[in-house]
Amino acid sequence: MANRQGTHFKRALLSVTGLILLFLILVLVNIMASYANVRWDATKDKSYSLSxxxxxxxxxxxxxxxxxxxxxxxxxxxxxxxxxxxxxxxxxxxxxxxxxxxxxxxxxxxxxxxxxxxxxxxxxxxxxxxxxxxxxxxxxxxxxxxxxxxxxxxxxxxxxxxxxxxxxxxxxxxQNPERKTVGIITALPVFGSGQRGAMPGRPPGPPWIFVEEMKKIYDVKEIAPTVPVIDPTLDLLMVVFPKDMSLQLEYAIDQYVLSGGNAVIFMDPLCVSYHSGGQQDFMRSSGTSLDRVFKAWGIRMDASKCVADYGQPTQVRTSRQSTEENPLMISARGEAFNRENIITAGLESMLFPVAGAIEKTEGRDKKSAVQDYSFESLVDSSDDAAVVNVFKAFLGVDEIKKDFVSAKKPFSLIVRVRGTFNTAFPDGPPEPENPDTPPVDETRNPQLKVAKKPATLVIVSDADMLADDFYVQRHNFFGMNVSEMFNDNLNFLSNSSELLTGSDALIGLRSRGKMERPFTAVLALRKRAKAQWMDKEKELVKQIEETNQKLEQLEREKDASQKMIISPEQEAEVAKFREQKRNINHQLKQVRKNLRADIETLGATLKGINIFLMPLLVSIVGIIFAVYRQRKLRRK
Incomplete structure (x- = not known):
């Protein structure tokens, strides 16, 4: 009896001691965890972690x-x-x-x-x-x-x-409060009166709005297209419509990029802002080319071709005071933007008056970039697009329509290229095309054959997007001129400039995923219902057109004396159409009803899983544990 009491006492003591030790271990673990400051981000996009x-x-x-x-x-x-x-x-x-x-x-x-x-x-x-x-x-x-x-x-x-x-x-x-410096090379009158590209016989105009806006933030310098060397200390180089640029200037751009300088370059297959007159201006307003440096950067843009996009056309007013969809003026929206890149993640719409197609050249990696090469499309056309001859585009939309065949793939309108590049001039600087221009002094400016560090380039296939009329509307408000932006053209330039004048660490940042997760199952149901709805709607529109054609045919078959009288055939056709319309409306209601029923069923299923699944799992684990324990006791 005494032995049994002693045994019970020892068990009780061990149990109490075990509980005390367990409590102390838990306290110690909590204290150590608080000091260790261990964190684990289990979200899919690492939303709580810094890049x-x-x-x-x-x-x-x-x-x-x-x-x-x-x-x-x-x-x-x-x-x-x-x-x-x-x-x-x-x-x-x-x-x-x-x-x-x-x-x-x-x-x-x-x-x-x-x-x-x-x-x-x-x-x-x-x-x-x-x-x-x-x-x-x-x-x-x-x-x-x-x-x-x-x-x-x-x-x-x-x-x-x-x-x-x-x-x-x-x-x-x-941490870096000093103002950044931006240099601009251009053939357009972006700085206002007296500049190359200004139309003769016209009064001098003010600087373009994008230049005025940039001057509020940066020190903006105009760089003459005849300079033999571009200052490598510039924080950003902008090249806007490089029309008739010399090889010497192309060499200067090449050396600036190899020094690690970042650049935003606006090309254009047909620049409507350069000159506008008649067909005699076609050759002057078309064809920008930086073929030599583009090849070294691993990209290509055919200056004789432009993109016609019937998936993202712009409504324009014609000379006949009617409106038409112009596929050459591309209104990029929604899915056209790369949401993973900081530059375009927050943009909603951009207007490209006439844009080219930029593509990555094959075999570039072995010849041009030493390392770290990346090519990323920032803005695309829709799938319903094709490249067309620039001269055909110059002749107008009707010429495009005649033989347009969609390529069924998107074309890149803006790209971002980054890499450690080789020079586009391996044989040394080119000889000046103008005998009065002095050659590059290689003793003061020795040629760079390989880049000192990676450079980031943003290439845009349209320069007209910077012209005031393509992103700003002006109003007179009680005697004051008020400008209102109607798209994100200027925001794109602002984002690009801010990013490329920052550090390489900033350039490497990506846009983050959203923490809010859409209910994909419900979205899929709605998408399927919308497709059914659209099919029924198309069917209804088709029947309306067929009914109208039949009514017009019956009207033409009448005598002149019966024009104001509705014939029995017309009455029957109208009655038939009304019945068909009622049937289609009933089917549309059924689609909506089925959608609501599917969503409610899905919700009830998920609710049932949330309510009963966990208790069921606990019960199963409990039963398994009880059976295991019972068998263990039987063995004893």
Missing amino acids: KGTQDILGAMTQPVTVKFFYSRSNPDIPANIKLYARRVEDFLKEYANESNGMIKLEMIDPRPDSDEEEWAQKYGLEPVQTMGGEPITCGLVLTAADREKTIEWLDPSKEQLLEYDITSIIYGL
């Missing part, structure tokens, strides 16, 4: 930055999507603070109404958004370093994929 480019910029910080997150946390009327997005932003900002080695200080501020925090938000220019019947919501960022500050006035959930780039580029700008 290598951002980590490089944070690692190179020399000045501390304070990030102030103004968010109306205490507002009870915040929509659910804003609340979820703000939580993700907060987690993301904590990653910046963790990766910055103490160089980023994070402040969470709730600007309550009538508080000091609200006044600070107003001083920083953060505009609150008014909700329906509730208090306004503030959700913005202020980043400060020394006496400099930058703001993101409103954190828009629809632009979540650009969040990392926006924050990282601001941090980089605060």
Whole structure:
């Protein structure tokens, strides 16, 4: 008896000791985990992790930055999507603070109404958004370093994929506050009066809007097309419609790129902004060529061809005061843009008056780029497009329609090329075409045969997209001239310039995936229903056309005295059409009804899985464990 009591006591003691030890182990593990600061990003797109480019910029910080997150946390009327997005932003900002080695200080501020925090938000220019019947919501960022500050006035959930780039580029700008320098080589009068390309006999015009906008941010320099050398310290080179450029200038561009300089180049198979008159101007306004350097960069654009895109045409007014769809004026929208690249991720529409097709040349890797070569299309035509002769395009849309055959594939209108290139002039600098032009002084400017470092080039197949009329509408508002942008042409240039004047780490950033995941099963159901709907709608339109044709035929067969009288045949045809229309409308309603039923069935199935699956799994595990334990006891 005593032995049994002793045994029970020992078991109880061991159990209590085991529980105490287990408790102590759990406490120690929690303490160690808190100090270890171990994090694991299990999201598909690594949405809570910083990219290598951002980590490089944070690692190179020399000045501390304070990030102030103004968010109306205490507002009870915040929509659910804003609340979820703000939580993700907060987690993301904590990653910046963790990766910055103490160089980023994070402040969470709730600007309550009538508080000091609200006044600070107003001083920083953060505009609150008014909700329906509730208090306004503030959700913005202020980043400060020394006496400099930058703001993101409103954190828009629809632009979540650009969040990392926006924050990282601001941090980089605060660390590097000096103004960047942009040089422009052009055959167009973009700088205003007295410039090459200005039309004779016309009054001098102002600089183009894109030049004025760039001057607000950058030091903009006009580079003469006769220069033998381009300053390698330029932060960005822009080449706009390089018409009749000399080989010497092409060599200068080649050497600038090999020095590691980035460039944005606007080509054009038919530049309507260069000259406009009659057919005598065709040869002057067509054909830009940088064939030699393009070959070294692994790309090609046939200057005698342009893209006609019937999938993305532009509605234009003709001389007969009617409208027609012009496939040569491409209105790029939606899926035309590369959503993975920072430059085009947030763009919605662009207009290309006459654009060429850019393609990657075969066999380039062995001959041109030493390493790190990449070719990426940023903006494409639709699949319903083809390349056509420029002269045919010059003659008008009717000529294009006559023998248009779709290539059934997209063409690249804008591309991004990056690599460590070889020179396009392996035999040395070319001789000057003009005897009065001095040759390149190779003692002061020795030729680079291989690039010092990788360069990034953005090649655009249309230069007219920079002309004011193709992205700006002007209005007179109480005596003031007001300009309003109607597409993203200028935003594209702004994005390209900002990215290419930054560090290589910024250039390497990609747009991030969105945290919100669409219900793909429901989207697939809706897409299938929409296809059925469109088929029925096409059937209805076809029947309307057939009925109208029959009614017109019956009308033509009448005598002149019966023109105002509806014949029995016409009455029968109209009655037949009405019956068919009722049947099709009934079928359309059935499509909608079936769609709702399918979605409800899917929802009920998922709800049942969520409610019963976990208890079922637990029950199965419990039964298996009970059977296993019972068998173990029987063996004993």
